[in-house]
Each structure stands twice: as C-alpha cells, then as structure tokens.
Amino acid sequence: MFTKILIANRGEIACRVAATARRLGVRSVAVYSDADASAKHVAACDEAVHIGGSAPKDSYLRWERIIEAAKATGAQAIHPGYGFLSENDAFANACAEAGIAFIGPPASAILAMGLKAESKQLMEKAGVPLVPGYHGSDQDPAMLKHEADRIGYPVLIKASAGGGGKGMRAVDRSEDFAAALASCQREARNSFGSDAVLIEKYVQRPRHIEIQVFGDTQGNCVYLFERDCSVQRRHQKVLEEAPAPGMTPELRAQMGAAAVAAAKAVNYVGAGTVEFIVEQPPEGGMRFYFMEMNTRLQVEHPVTEAITGLDLVEWQLRVAGGEPLPLQQEDLRIHGHAIEARICAETPDNNFLPATGTLTVYRKPACTAFERGVVRVDDGVREGDTISPFYDSMVAKLIVHGATREEALSRMDAALAETRIVGLSTNVQFLRHVVNSRSFAQADLDTALIPREAAALFHQDKVGKPLAVAAAVAQTLLAERANESADPFSRRDGWRPHGITVRRFD
Template identity: 80%
Template structure:
C-alpha cells in the first residue's frame, strides 16, 4: 500500500479521500488555492502545498505545479477526486512520466471515453445499445442542423468532451437549433477546451440510470449495481438513489453486464460509471424499460456514497488497493445489496430564481444528526444518516468553484424508510448567510412523483407547482415564531431584574405593542396584547389568539394558532425561521426606517451574482422587447442569460466581454 498520496482536489471530495487514507494508514498531501488557504480540506490532510490563485485555471488545473508538489513532498500517487483533472488524459500521462501512480484509469481509457462521439462508436462495436444520433467528426453547423432534422425533434446537443451537464442543450424545434448550438459550443470550449458536439434523439419520459463498475490490473471487472439519477435541474443531478425503483433483477443484470462490456472495451482499471438513458412506456411498467448507452465517467462519482451504503463497501479504499496493483477485493457473485439509499446535493443556489448560484458566508451552518468521515466509516451499512462536506461554519462560498456545499446521504431497510429519514435530516439542516436548495429538496422528496417513484428527468418541471415559491410554514406561524423569539430574547436580557422586563405588565387594563413584519416584500402588521390572562397576538387580518412559548432542548415551542417547534437565527433585522414543517424568512422592521423610500429608477440591468461577462447580444442604439436576451454571464461554471425587463432602447454598455462583475453591478443602461 502507498505510504503517502497527494489529493489533487478540494472541498468535500478531498476531505472524503483523506478520511479513508487516514483509516488505512496512508499519509495525505493537500493542494490549495488562494481562496482555500484556510479551507477544511487543507486541515484534513497531513501536509498542504499552495498551487496558485483562486480561479481553477490558476491553481487546481495547473497540473505541473501539482506534480511538483507531489514530488517535493514524497507522495507516491495522486488521487484526482472528481472534476478538475480527474478525466484529463494528459495529466494521467504526466503522472506516469513523473513516476507517480494516477489513482484512476489508464490515460487511454480516459481518452477513449472522454470523446463522446468516438466512445459511441466503440460501444457500438462492443454491442452496447445506443440512442439514435450523430457522432461524427464533421462539425459544420449546417450539417449538424441537417442531422438534427433527420433524427427528429426534440434532440439533445452535447459537448463531445463534456460532462456534469455542461455544454448541453435540448432543442424542441428546428428554428431554435442554431442559437442553441452556438451557446452549447461556447460553454463547451470554456469548460473543456473543445467545442465539438454530438447530436442525439431526446428520449421521451427518460430515466437516468447509471452502473458503478470497477476494474483491476488483472483484467477483472465487476458492477456494483445501479443508481437512479433522474431528478435533475439544468441537466445536473439533484437527488440520487440506489437501487433504482422499479428495477427488475433481469434488467439489472442486463445493464450490469453491458456496463462491464463497456469498461472491458477500453481495458478499464479503477472506479468508473457507465451512464444509461432509460426509456419507459409508463412509470408502472418496468418490463417496458429500454436502456441506451449515454456516456462513461472515468472517475469516482459525486453520488458514490449511495452505492457504499447499499453494499457496505468503501469505494475509495477499493481505488487505492487497485491502484497499488491488488486484485479486486470481491468477485461479482460476492457483492451483496442491502436496503435503500438516497443522496441529496445541498447547493448554494436559489431554486425560486432559476437555480441562480449564490455566494456568501455560512453565518449559521447546523448539520443533522449524522455520521461523517471525520468520525467513523460510513461505508458501514448500519449508518442511517451520513453528511459529507468540505466547509465549516464561517466559511465563504465563493464564485470560483462549484455551488455544492454538502451531500446528505440516508440509508434504510426500504425506500419509504429512507425517504422519511431524508426529510427529517433535511429539516435539521440549518444554513443562514446565503440561499440554498435545502427547502426545495424537501419539496421534491414530498412531491407525489418522487414519493411514488414516478421518475424521469422532467420530474422537476412536472411538479413545479408544488416545488417553487412555497411557504410551508405560513405567515401566521412565522410571525408568531419571530415575535415569540423576540420576547424570549428580551426576557433573557432582562434576567432577574423585574423592572427591566418588557413583558407589558401593568396593574390594571391592557396594553398593546405593534410590530411591522415583511415577508416576500409583503408587509404584515401584528398586534401583541398584554392582558391579565396573558399574551394574545393578531397577525394581519387573522384572528387574535393567545400566544404562549417555552424553551425546549431543541428549540422554542410556540403555541398560537397551532403548536410549532422553531429555531430562529437573526441576520440584522431578518429572522430565519426553521421548523419541522419547513423554513421561512421574515424581517422585523421599524416603519420609520423605511420612510421616504422611492422606487428604484427604471432602465437598469444589474448582475444577479458575481461572475464574468461572456457576451452581449445587443449594441448601443438597439431597440429591444421585454424578455429579449441582452447578455450572457458565467458564474460557478454555468452560463446565465440576462433578459430585458421591459421594452426600451440600449443607451450604454458598461462592461466588455471577459470583464469580472460584482453582484449588483450595472451591466448596461436601458431606456424606460
């Protein structure tokens, strides 16, 4: 076994690899950028080496610096994690030339599977089913349009060297093809250095099911069952589970053997994932499912923990053993599956605003009751809840890297038990300081489609009525919680001095206290009445009801229109309310503080997040219509199109393509 390895990555995956290495007695070396100088993964390793600036191209993609760090620290091998250099055949070759073991597949396998078009041709020869499409080398736009027309719409344009949902566009009709192609190519060359694309039939009612495979240097290859990753936004996974609901033993074996055939076709070594698109005639007809090869990810996947949960195996340990030349620890017939596991990706983003990435400081970061790799080995199948992350309270989520904050993994005897555990764990996850998708994940888990396993990649669009812009707590309950917490805090400050207490006590009659509350830009007036019988609260036009509260071990129990346990974290005048039912924000305001406010002047278009200007679709003097695309920004590895808020004329462009912008920066002036 290796004595020391370098982890060429950051964040959660670097912490996760370091934990297994530590358990195996292997020393670790971290690399870090300027932005990550005090990051959690740096402290998780035995040594750390600075490799450059905050942007990935200046640090984590500078593979010569990483190789120099490995040699300088005496590392024998490099673990690339996922993303960054994990599927870079030049880096894998460079490791070998430097006398370092690349903990991953041979460079030849990375190259063969990294080029989508060539890999499809390879799979066809290996007898693996393929989706109808065009995988040729001729990239003439007119030819690509003609091929799309031949295949029939809808079609999917995919970056040939892509992955992770980047460089991918779905097109519903011929007249939209060229614009989608241009956008796809632009994102592809920025992300992968190549703008080559392939065209495929967009399968109707598709499920995304992938098979975990593992190969060794002796020529053995096995599959470790499947994961269903159908719940996606922007072609990126949101929830992953194993096994796939509705999977028959016969189909599982067929897909597993096809995945092994795909891996053997490129002499695969190490952990890999063969991804299939699965067509289904109906949600409740497993026998109607047909699968087609989509791509192979030649690395460890983000969602590998659900496979670990159902098999009781540590896949990083397998990676290290195979990279050392050891045979696979188990033969196919010895690999067992137990229970059901689900992973939720907790991301810094705003689902109610088209999943716009968010940045900020984790002012409050409370995790559920769970096991993490820092404390135990979560590959133990008895672990019910696992939480993998690479951040701590007080850390900053920057615009330089992916928006994922953490991964929450649950395991149960049945899918129903796993779902219940997932909802409970999400309810216990409290993050303040930036927008996250935690509440959105709870809505998905509770939706009819997910709860009843009616799965396909359009689930989010189909259930959007119950997933977005929801208020699971309600104005009445949120206001009661905010006011009760305010009163509790005042009582705490008063201490034992009865003359300092602001409890409204008087020797006769009643008195009232008025609150102005704001939720989603809507003002609500609340009146708290102090009387001989105690407190009573009226919110808006609602009925005035008694208000009682008491401190419990896990929060403040508030009794108003209903009994609700709540925790409130304050940021200035904004209260972040967390309850078992959901979370909400509400500000408690002084009406005089907002006197004299005027509406923002029209004609402004500002950056909704920190990022880089990719291009402008207009020039000074152009007349535009509301909703017309004006500019494209890039942040957190994704492109975002900014549209005109109203009709008008472009008066001035304030930035140029390539410029970096802060959140709220004005991009252009538009006449009103």
C-alpha cells in the same frame, strides 16, 4: 498499499479521501489555493502545500505544480477526486512519467471515453446499446441537419467534448435546427475549445440510471449495481438513490453486463461510472442506451457505499497499488435503500442562482461523516467558513439509508428538517419539497420531474423568513418575561450602564 498520497482537489471530496487514508494508516498531503488557506481539507490532511491563486486555473488546474508538490513531499500517488484534473488524460500521463501512481484509470481509457462521439463508436463495436443518432466526423451544418431529419424529431444536439449539461440543445422541429446548432456550437467552443457535435434521438420520459463499475490491473471487472440520478436541474443532479425504483433483477443484470463490457472495451482500471439514458415507453418496461462514461469517482458514490457496505475510496487505493479487486461479482449484494441530497448554496426560486457568503450558522442532524451510517453528511466546510465565488456551490452531501425506500424517504425529510444554515441562501427547503412531492414519493421518475412538479417546488415560503424569525424572537422574549420576578437580576432586557447590547438568537 501506499504510505503517502497527495489529494489533488479541495472541499468535500478531499476530506473524503483523507478520511479513508487516515483509517488505512496512509498519510495524506493537501494542496490549497489562496482562498483555501484555512479550509477544512487543509486541516484534514497530514501536510499541505500552497499551489497558487484562488481561481482554479491558477491552482487546482496547474498540474505541473501539483506534481512538484507530490515530489517535494514524497507522495507515491495522486488522488484526483472529481472535477478539476480527474478526467485529464495529460495529467494522468504526466503522473506516470514522473513515476507517481495516478489513482484512477489509465490515460488511454480517459482519452477513449473523453470524446462523446468517439466513445459511442467504441461502444457500438462492443455491443453496448446506443440511442439512435449520428456520431460521425463530418460536421458540415447541412450534413448535420440531414442526419437530424433522418433520425426524426425531437433530437438532441450535444457537444462532442461536452459535459455538465453544457453544449446541449433540444430541437423539436426541422426549421429550428440551424439556429439551435449555431447556439450549441458557440457554447461548445467557449466551454471546451471544440465545436464538434453529435446528434441523437431525444428520448421521451427519460430516466438517468448509471452503473458503478470497478476494474483492476489483473483484468477483473465488476459492477456495484445502479444509481438513479433522474432528479436534475439544468442537466445537473439534485437527488440520487440506489437501487433504482422499478429496476428488475433481469434489467439490472443486462445493464450491469453492458457497463462491464464498456469498461473492458477500454481496459478500464479503478472506479468508473457508465451512464445510461433509460426510456419508459407508454406500453411499459424500460429500454436503456449508453450515454457516457465518467472515468472517475462520482459525487454520488456514498449511496453505492450505503447499499453495498463497501468503501469505494479504499478500493481505489488498493487497486491503484496493484492489488486485485477485494470481491468478485457473485460476492456483491444490495442491502436496503439509500438516497443522497446535494445541499447547495443557491436560490432555487431564482433559477438556482449560486449564492456566496459566510456560513454564520451551520448545524447538521446527528450523523456520521465520510463513512456509512443511517444518516451521513460529507462536507468540506465548517460553521464560519465562506462559500466563495471561485468554486462549486455545493455545501454538503446528505445521505440516508433505510431498510426500504419509504424508510429512507422519511429519514431524508427528517434530516433535512434538522439541517440549519444561516448566512446565505441554500436549497434545503427545496430539497424537502422535492422529497415530499407526489412524483418523487411515488417513484414516478424522469429527468423532467422538477419542471413537472414546479407548482409544488418553487415559491413555497408561505410564512416568509422575516416573519418567521420575528415570531421566534417574540416567543423567546415572552417566555423569558414570564420567568421574571421582583429580582432585577432576573430580567433579560439587556440593560447595561454603558454601550449597546447585541444579542444573538440561535
């Protein structure tokens, strides 16, 4: 086991890694930008090193400075978290050349899975099911259109180097293909520096189900079951749960075996996620196809921790230190049901426009933090902190666990009801609407759930925040007046001989 690690990230994931490191007696080093000088993750670590300006390109993406910080502090390993440099093969290589362990897969695995077209060719050789499509290198527009016509519409055009929902276009008709291709390629060039695309059959009523895998340096690889991430907005996840509703033991074993085969095809080490698109044909059942592999720890890893009773960050540290996997496949079991909600600073009724501002009030339900519990909240902010425009808009992850899905749903709704955030717009009420929607409550899941349930999810502020706040203030003042007596000091009217009274209502 390492004695000191550097965490090359910020916010919630940096705090998460630091918590496990502290429990294991491993010292941790934070890095921070100008905007994060007083951030929670800086306080959570034993040491902190300033690495640059507020913009990610001036700090969290400057891997040379991060490696310098690791050397200067004597860190033996670097944990990349998720996002930023977590799937950068050049960074993983640079760590190895500097004699610093990279807490993640080898650079070769990151590179092999980083380009969608090449990874799908690799998966085809490994016998992993693929969506019918074209993954070739010939990028002539006429050739691409020919392939789309051959596959049959609707098709999905995807940037080969893409991710995060960028560089994707669905095309319903042959005559619309050329315009959609040009638009997709423009976005791909601007976002990823490459306009290479692949074409796939657009799966009807798809579900997004992913398998958590873990490999070690001894050649062992296991799967830690699945997560259903079908509830999405703009191709980004909103709610995740495990196990996936409707999953049979037979299908789970097939998907798990396919995920392990995918990992072994690239000699995978550490935590990774193999994502599948799951088709739900009208005749029933489910068919799964490989979509991509994320060569890092996922945002939604706590739901897997909840149902397995394991600490995946601890597994990461042990495996990166050369230890074998703590458990084998036959030792792993599913316990109960878990759901995670991503609480974000955004305005759902305005196309999920990100919000910035100060967390004037930030109150959470009774919960654990960065460890398993009936209600768990992982966050990288505190009351009074600012959500800046420089980074992701996620405020916190709320995770609940129950014996059944119904119990977990009830706990999620109650926990969201007890979450109070003032100072900026959030999606807390939107999440409650989703949890209570017919489709989610009855596990009628697919990636179109949010648009399908739009009438029940958006513009649901029936009373209105200004009126609700005024009513609460009026009720408080009336209750106080009822308790007044002839004693002038019993009055709460705020009178003072000089100055202006400012009163806060919580």
